[in-house]
Amino acid sequence: MLVRKTATRLASFAAAAGLSLALLLSASPASADAGFQRWIAGFRSTATQSGISKATFDRAFRNVRDVDAEVLEKARYQPEFTAPVWDYFDNRVHDQSVATGRAMARKWKPWLDRIEARFGVDRHILLAIWSMESNYGEILKNDQVMRNVVRSLATLAYADKRRAKFARTQLISALKILQSGDIDESHLMGSWAGAMGHTQFIPTSYQHYAVDMDGNGKRDIWNSIPDALATAANLLHKNGWQTGRTWGYEVTLPAGRKFPAGSLSLAKWQGLGLTRARSKPFPSSSDIAELKVPDGRQGPAFLVTKNFSVLKRYNNADKYALAVGLLADEIAGYGGLVRDWNRPFTKLSFEEKQELQQRLSAYGYYDGKFDGKIGQGSRAAIMAFQAKAGMEQDGHPSMEVLSVLRKR
Incomplete structure (x- = not known):
């Protein structure tokens, strides 16, 4: 009743x-x-x-x-501090992300050939975006994230x-x-803020740019790598990507000079004393570029071009666009930075960071994944160990810390 x-x-x-x-x-x-x-x-x-x-x-x-309480927790979360610039790049542009990108370039070459021909966007840029957005799809397998x-x-x-x-x-x-039938409700998964698929598109961007590259009648950025990469390419293409042009160049600054804000031709930047790293010439001195020094004058400097601005249509942050460009260049085999980030410690390789996490875990300081990515949990563990070992508590993933751990 x-x-x-x-x-x-x-x-x-x-x-x-x-x-x-x-x-x-x-x-x-x-x-x-x-x-x-x-x-x-x-x-x-x-x-x-x-x-x-x-x-x-x-x-x-x-x-x-x-309601999803974890979504609200993530929405409210504010980082305790702003990470230094080297930390952002070290967690995204490293030997493993480069090696995996090259492996994916070989594996998906036929599709990358077609996508590049159709949209005019460099394949290495697309691979770098894939890495940045979902670690080449690995994040989609994480039920705690999706x-x-x-x-x-x-x-x-x-x-x-x-x-x-x-x-x-x-x-x-x-x-x-x-409603379109591209995906069903059981597979419509994404980040806490709704970013979806291998290349992490929010729903409105998906509607504007999604592509059925593999021709199966569905625009499936969750399960089809060709669809996901083509969708990223379509976004860049429709926002003005210049085919055959780079995103920018690492440059060397002359000592003691001040530089104007805004954009100048590469010829004018050269006239102010800037030179391209490794003493290479600029392919086109008439291209317009803007100077970026994200780590100050003591770190690497860059002249960025139109395609850098297009990359920011994907994520409107200089660091994001720069990380995509640098990772793409390394995947393509152009080499890393000539002038490294201004770190106050000796850098670890990706594998050494994993070893650092494993050793911290063995001593009871760390209970996260051995993923080589240094986040809040890793830094807290490092600081706890440093306090116990009588070291300066800076939380840096350094060779100095790893060397002490190895001796224990």
């Missing part, structure tokens, strides 16, 4: 809100967030007005019962005031992706 009365009340509410009874009943009282369910019920009419069918909406939200995109975006739209407008827009686009 109580169940029947409850069902009757739910049916009345569903009729008023336009929400299917099946959706409401799927959320048990023990697990459902009542406020969140009311928000979903209200959002259904918004989705319908945007062209989403009732069947698509109900299918998408069938198993969305409560989340239900509909639930993530609904969580942000409902509970995060700063991101609510963005999340609502992305959620409508995600529902349109489901």
